[in-house]
Amino acid sequence: MFLGTYTPKLDDKGRLTLPAKFRDALAGGLMVTKGQDHSLAVYPRAEFEKVAERASQASRSNPEARAFLRYLAAATDEQHPDAQGRITLSADHRQYASLSKECVVIGSIEYLEIWDAQAWQAYQQTHEENFSAASDDILRDII
Helix, strand or coil: CECCEECCEECCCCEEECCHHHHHHHCCCEEEEECHHHCEEEEEHHHHHHHHHHHHCCCCCCHHHHHHHHHHHHCCEEECCCCCCEEECCHHHHHHCCCCCEEEEEEEECEEEEEEHHHHHHHHHHHHHHHHCCCHHHHCCCC
Protein backbone atom coordinates (compact mmCIF):
# COMPACT_ATOMS: atom_id res chain seq x y z
CA MET A 1 0.00 0.00 0.00
CA PHE A 2 1.12 3.52 -0.75
CA LEU A 3 0.50 5.82 2.22
CA GLY A 4 1.91 9.11 3.47
CA THR A 5 3.02 12.50 2.18
CA TYR A 6 6.52 13.31 0.92
CA THR A 7 8.11 16.47 -0.47
CA PRO A 8 10.79 15.66 -3.04
CA LYS A 9 12.14 18.33 -5.37
CA LEU A 10 12.03 18.22 -9.14
CA ASP A 11 15.50 18.78 -10.57
CA ASP A 12 16.40 20.84 -13.65
CA LYS A 13 16.31 17.72 -15.85
CA GLY A 14 12.73 16.88 -14.85
CA ARG A 15 13.75 14.07 -12.51
CA LEU A 16 11.93 13.34 -9.28
CA THR A 17 13.28 11.11 -6.51
CA LEU A 18 10.67 8.64 -5.35
CA PRO A 19 10.25 8.12 -1.59
CA ALA A 20 12.68 5.42 -0.44
CA LYS A 21 9.98 3.32 1.21
CA PHE A 22 8.24 2.79 -2.17
CA ARG A 23 11.25 1.99 -4.32
CA ASP A 24 11.11 -1.77 -3.89
CA ALA A 25 7.44 -1.85 -4.91
CA LEU A 26 8.25 0.21 -8.01
CA ALA A 27 11.61 -1.33 -8.93
CA GLY A 28 10.04 -3.64 -11.53
CA GLY A 29 8.75 -0.70 -13.51
CA LEU A 30 6.03 1.85 -13.14
CA MET A 31 3.57 3.74 -15.23
CA VAL A 32 3.17 7.52 -14.99
CA THR A 33 -0.05 8.95 -16.32
CA LYS A 34 -2.17 12.05 -16.02
CA GLY A 35 -4.40 11.80 -13.00
CA GLN A 36 -7.47 13.69 -11.99
CA ASP A 37 -7.33 17.19 -10.50
CA HIS A 38 -4.21 17.97 -12.56
CA SER A 39 -1.94 15.62 -10.67
CA LEU A 40 0.10 12.70 -11.97
CA ALA A 41 -0.66 9.10 -11.06
CA VAL A 42 2.22 6.63 -10.61
CA TYR A 43 1.21 2.97 -10.70
CA PRO A 44 3.31 -0.15 -10.27
CA ARG A 45 3.24 -1.81 -13.68
CA ALA A 46 1.10 -4.75 -12.50
CA GLU A 47 -1.49 -2.44 -10.91
CA PHE A 48 -1.68 -0.30 -14.05
CA GLU A 49 -2.26 -3.41 -16.12
CA LYS A 50 -5.34 -4.14 -13.98
CA VAL A 51 -6.62 -0.59 -14.50
CA ALA A 52 -6.00 -0.81 -18.24
CA GLU A 53 -7.74 -4.18 -18.44
CA ARG A 54 -10.84 -2.82 -16.66
CA ALA A 55 -10.82 0.27 -18.87
CA SER A 56 -10.53 -1.79 -22.03
CA GLN A 57 -13.74 -3.62 -21.13
CA ALA A 58 -15.73 -0.43 -21.76
CA SER A 59 -17.78 -0.33 -24.92
CA ARG A 60 -15.83 1.20 -27.80
CA SER A 61 -19.14 2.37 -29.23
CA ASN A 62 -19.48 4.79 -26.30
CA PRO A 63 -17.75 8.08 -27.29
CA GLU A 64 -16.85 8.95 -23.67
CA ALA A 65 -15.32 5.51 -23.09
CA ARG A 66 -13.37 5.75 -26.36
CA ALA A 67 -12.07 9.18 -25.42
CA PHE A 68 -11.04 8.01 -21.95
CA LEU A 69 -9.20 4.96 -23.33
CA ARG A 70 -7.36 7.05 -25.91
CA TYR A 71 -6.42 9.65 -23.35
CA LEU A 72 -5.26 7.04 -20.83
CA ALA A 73 -3.10 5.22 -23.37
CA ALA A 74 -1.66 8.37 -24.93
CA ALA A 75 -0.89 10.00 -21.57
CA THR A 76 0.95 7.05 -20.03
CA ASP A 77 4.73 6.71 -19.87
CA GLU A 78 6.60 3.64 -18.64
CA GLN A 79 9.52 4.39 -16.33
CA HIS A 80 12.20 2.45 -14.47
CA PRO A 81 13.72 4.25 -11.47
CA ASP A 82 17.48 4.79 -11.71
CA ALA A 83 19.94 3.72 -8.99
CA GLN A 84 19.03 6.82 -6.92
CA GLY A 85 15.30 6.09 -7.19
CA ARG A 86 14.65 8.88 -9.68
CA ILE A 87 12.19 8.92 -12.55
CA THR A 88 12.10 11.43 -15.38
CA LEU A 89 8.78 13.17 -15.85
CA SER A 90 8.01 14.18 -19.43
CA ALA A 91 7.56 17.84 -20.32
CA ASP A 92 3.90 17.09 -21.09
CA HIS A 93 3.36 15.55 -17.65
CA ARG A 94 5.16 18.41 -15.91
CA GLN A 95 3.04 20.94 -17.80
CA TYR A 96 -0.24 19.08 -17.14
CA ALA A 97 0.41 19.01 -13.38
CA SER A 98 1.97 22.51 -13.35
CA LEU A 99 4.97 21.04 -11.56
CA SER A 100 7.58 23.41 -10.20
CA LYS A 101 10.66 22.51 -8.20
CA GLU A 102 8.59 21.96 -5.04
CA CYS A 103 6.50 18.80 -5.37
CA VAL A 104 4.40 16.61 -3.11
CA VAL A 105 4.10 12.85 -3.50
CA ILE A 106 1.12 11.33 -1.71
CA GLY A 107 0.16 7.73 -1.22
CA SER A 108 -3.21 6.87 -2.68
CA ILE A 109 -3.44 3.22 -1.56
CA GLU A 110 -2.85 1.43 -4.91
CA TYR A 111 -0.77 4.17 -6.51
CA LEU A 112 1.08 7.43 -5.86
CA GLU A 113 0.04 10.93 -6.86
CA ILE A 114 2.49 13.70 -7.75
CA TRP A 115 1.32 17.26 -7.15
CA ASP A 116 2.82 20.70 -7.40
CA ALA A 117 3.28 21.74 -3.75
CA GLN A 118 1.14 24.89 -4.06
CA ALA A 119 -1.61 23.03 -5.93
CA TRP A 120 -1.66 20.32 -3.23
CA GLN A 121 -1.91 22.91 -0.48
CA ALA A 122 -4.79 24.65 -2.28
CA TYR A 123 -6.53 21.31 -2.84
CA GLN A 124 -6.26 20.45 0.84
CA GLN A 125 -7.62 23.81 1.92
CA THR A 126 -10.56 23.47 -0.46
CA HIS A 127 -11.44 19.87 0.44
CA GLU A 128 -10.46 19.52 4.10
CA GLU A 129 -13.94 20.38 5.31
CA ASN A 130 -15.45 17.81 2.93
CA PHE A 131 -13.21 15.15 4.47
CA SER A 132 -14.21 16.11 8.00
CA ALA A 133 -17.90 16.26 7.14
CA ALA A 134 -18.11 13.05 5.07
CA SER A 135 -21.42 11.33 5.69
CA ASP A 136 -22.46 7.71 5.83
CA ASP A 137 -23.83 8.03 2.29
CA ILE A 138 -20.39 8.85 0.95
CA LEU A 139 -18.43 6.51 3.20
CA ARG A 140 -20.70 3.44 2.93
CA ASP A 141 -18.73 1.90 0.08
CA ILE A 142 -15.37 2.92 1.52
CA ILE A 143 -15.33 2.03 5.21
